[in-house]
């Protein structure tokens with residue numbers, strides 16, 4: 001797994017935290033490389049000397065980092081050579097999904113100033129994600145950040161994960177501005193039956209709010225990526241969900257159907273929640289077929305290539321971020337490994353699937 005948080009030593013541990021770009025040459029907001037002994041790299045940022053041990057096989061030069069001298073830590077917020085960079089807006093959330101991969105916390109640390117600085121330093125044309133918790137609990141700050149960054153860096157694109165419980169009619173005019181044209185909003189919808197959706201997200205009335213918010217987002221011209229996780233709790237309803245999306249939400253840009261991630265709440269509830277689509281692919285096939293018949297764009301996330309029937313393979317996406325992607329040893333012999341999304345590092349095995357294996 002790629003290390004995102006690196007231990008570091010500083011000449012002054014009382015220095016306040018800051019954002020910098022690790023660079024070989026001096027520039028705006030750069031920590032400049034001044035020495036190298038093996039894997040240990042020395043950088044200079046103003047009066048501060050920073051020493052970082054570079055992980056084996058990786059190049060950290062060009063990364064945008066959050067530097068915390070008091071904690072002897074440098075966090076790689078935006079890696080120059082990665083397409084998977086996501087900034088955590090908050091750990092607070094107003095839903096409590098039964099399979100949440102990052103269970104919420106009550107506390108919140110406002111990092112908007114640092115996130116804005118990091119975005120301003122990002123490589124050209126990069127896509128940057130914002131996640132939580134629920135980022136739109138801080139709607140005003142997030143909208144302001146997106147607007148401000150866009151004025152200076154119109155080349156950047158963003159992906160915001162949100163439960164869409166906080167869009168209001170009054171937001172429409174603001175969201176029609178060009179700053180928001182470069183944002184894809186990832187919104188979870190788990191069932192067309194309100195009670196199934198509400199019980200999965202742990203909030204009564206969430207479905208009702210969602211079907212109110214989605215048309216507001218559409219009127220604002222936002223790009224929407226609906227996201228639905230395969231679960232024992234909703235798998236039998238997937239065809240129905242597909243019919244609902246196809247007929248009532250034709251304005252969405254893409255529907256991402258994703259396999260469960262064995263982390264967070266799902267780790268201890270795996271056998272209550274995980275559904276093996278390789279054993280019974282009918283609900284998935286039916287859902288894709290309905291959506292395809294109306295021209296809806298579909299992507300299948302977190303699904304190993306060999307576990308789905310031929311007909312579905314064209315919809316698979318290499319969705320698992322590079323820093324957490326892994327393959328069990330057997331996959332080394334597989335001819336399609338380069339196009340397979342693989343597994344999450346924390347649960348890298350084909351054992352959950354009845355059908356699948358080296359191709």
Ligand code: SF4
Nearest residue numbers: 304306331334340357
């Ligand atoms: S055997 Fe491994 S690499 Fe090959 S398709 Fe299956 S999961 Fe992917």
